[in-house]
Amino acid sequence: MKHLKDWLQRLNSRPAPDNYWESYRHHEALEVLADCKGEGDWLTLSSHHNGFVREVAVRKLSELPSPEALAALLERVNDWVPQVRQLANAGVQRYLVPEHTPALLHALQPLMALAERQRADHRETLAAARTVLQGAEVRDAVQAAFLVQHGKSARFLFDLLLEASDEPVSLLGKALAHREMTVRQMAVSACQSLPAEQAVPLLQLALATPGASVRVKAMHALLSRLDEPREMLRDALLDASPAVRNLARWAAPRWQLDAGEVLAKRLDAALPKSKREWLGVLGLASELEVSLDECWRAAALRSPMASVRLAALVSLSDEHLSEQLAMQDDPADKVFAKACECLGRQPWDALEAELDRRLDRDWQHLPDHRRAALMALRPRWQQLAYLLRRLDSEVQQRDYWLAWIANWCQQQYLMVDPTTAPAERRKLLAQVAELQDNGALPPDCVTRLA
Numbered sequence: 001m002k003h004l005k006d007w008l009q010r011l012n013s014r015p016a017p018d019n020y021w022e023s024y025r026h027h028e029a030l031e032v033l034a035d036c037k038g039e040g041d042w043l044t045l046s047s048h049h050n051g052f053v054r055e056v057a058v059r060k061l062s063e064l065p066s067p068e069a070l071a072a073l074l075e076r077v078n079d080w081v082p083q084v085r086q087l088a089n090a091g092v093q094r095y096l097v098p099e100h101t102p103a104l105l106h107a108l109q110p111l112m113a114l115a116e117r118q119r120a121d122h123r124e125t126l127a128a129a130r131t132v133l134q135g136a137e138v139r140d141a142v143q144a145a146f147l148v149q150h151g152k153s154a155r156f157l158f159d160l161l162l163e164a165s166d167e168p169v170s171l172l173g174k175a176l177a178h179r180e181m182t183v184r185q186m187a188v189s190a191c192q193s194l195p196a197e198q199a200v201p202l203l204q205l206a207l208a209t210p211g212a213s214v215r216v217k218a219m220h221a222l223l224s225r226l227d228e229p230r231e232m233l234r235d236a237l238l239d240a241s242p243a244v245r246n247l248a249r250w251a252a253p254r255w256q257l258d259a260g261e262v263l264a265k266r267l268d269a270a271l272p273k274s275k276r277e278w279l280g281v282l283g284l285a286s287e288l289e290v291s292l293d294e295c296w297r298a299a300a301l302r303s304p305m306a307s308v309r310l311a312a313l314v315s316l317s318d319e320h321l322s323e324q325l326a327m328q329d330d331p332a333d334k335v336f337a338k339a340c341e342c343l344g345r346q347p348w349d350a351l352e353a354e355l356d357r358r359l360d361r362d363w364q365h366l367p368d369h370r371r372a373a374l375m376a377l378r379p380r381w382q383q384l385a386y387l388l389r390r391l392d393s394e395v396q397q398r399d400y401w402l403a404w405i406a407n408w409c410q411q412q413y414l415m416v417d418p419t420t421a422p423a424e425r426r427k428l429l430a431q432v433a434e435l436q437d438n439g440a441l442p443p444d445c446v447t448r449l450a
Contacts, residue, residue, distance in 0.1 A: 043068055046058060051083075054076065061091065062088075069091075074113075078117040096132055100132075101138040130160050133160055139161075147174060147178070154180045168194075173202060176206050185213060185214055188218050189217070192221050196225050216247055242283060245284055260288055262284075263281070263290060267281070279308065279311055300315075309335050310332070313335060313342065321343075336373070359386065380417040385420075405432070409445040429446065
């Protein structure tokens with residue numbers, strides 16, 4: 001507290017400044033600092049808008065070493081007041097020793113942020129921090145922190161560990177199992193600078209990791225290092241990722257490997273048990289335009305995994321109308337939407353009876369977005385024909401259907417319908433006109449449809 005008391009005494013002993021704002025800031029600092037007690041207050045005050053307050057807070061935090069204090073000091077190293085910057089920088093220098101490695105690891109985010117801040121030159125501070133974190137005596141602690149970090153922090157620690165490592169194989173093995181995909185990508189890139197006997201096992205390990213971009217990079221590297229990559233390509237042709245499959249299909253002819261034969265052999269085996277297996281088989285079949293037999297189609301469309309059902313639906317041709325119609329009952333919205341997209345390519349006369357039946361059965365229970373999607377499968381005038389038919393057949397719900405028809409008419413603009421015959425259009429328009437003349441519909445319905 002000695003610095004605070006001395007500072008307050010000096011501030012109180014100064015003659016009152018002539019400048020109003022300077023005087024205001026002095027008095028504000030005195031009031032704010034009078035109630036300051038523990039470290040938590042100093043951490044908060046280190047970002048106060050008053051420069052006098054920040055200066056005192058930085059002085060106090062420099063006397064109270066802790067990971068939190070270091071993080072606050074690193075923020076102030078880029079302060080807009082030169083005196084505060086100098087004090088904060090002096091405080092940070094005390095942490096740039098191996099004993100304070102835990103604090104440096106705690107304050108990684110503000111430390112890395114210095115590289116992008118240009119109010120002062122922070123290169124020496126960053127270089128000194130990297131040197132400390134690369135020391136042999138703290139290697140285990142830094143590596144342990146690297147394994148649990150994510151995002152930019154994980155990449156930063158991997159980069160400095162790799163730079164300081166004389167034998168990087170162990171580190172690269174850990175990096176290839178890291179939860180951060182960008183770290184795994186960096187590790188694959190680093191593997192390519194190793195001798196083949198060290199790189200190949202690591203790259204093969206990368207092929208089993210999540211993240212298609214990682215597997216693609218590893219495959220690219222292995223294709224130039226393996227004398228016999230056929231087994232790898234066979235597995236890649238049935239990978240769940242389209243990017244991996246595409247690379248494998250591109251490379252397969254060079255090694256006299258036929259993707260169609262690989263698929264046929266897999267289709268002769270047992271049904272897949274995992275989502276990744278299903279997606280690989282269904283994806284390759286779709287890309288090669290191979291139609292699956294009924295057993296495989298039925299199993300895929302009944303899968304408990306929505307992504308598998310979606311992939312199976314995508315692989316269906318337009319000939320499989322009954323399966324496309326059945327998938328309209330799928331509980332997953334993505335599968336339902338894809339089924340509607342597929343049905344949108346079918347001729348209207350093939351859909352009419354089944355769509356009428358489904359709408360009659362499920363109208364009241366369908367969510368609004370599904371009801372709207374099913375109605376959108378109908379040509380415009382056929383939407384009106386359906387609503388008028390329900391109005392005629394359900395007299396007890398007349399008001400409900402009149403409200404639907406009125407709302408539907410209000411939403412129409414430039415009716416485009418190449419399917420409905422002109423005679424049927426005139427008949428439907430006459431029905432709407434009669435309802436409008438009787439006052440059952442708003443007066444502008446016919447105008448919107450004509």
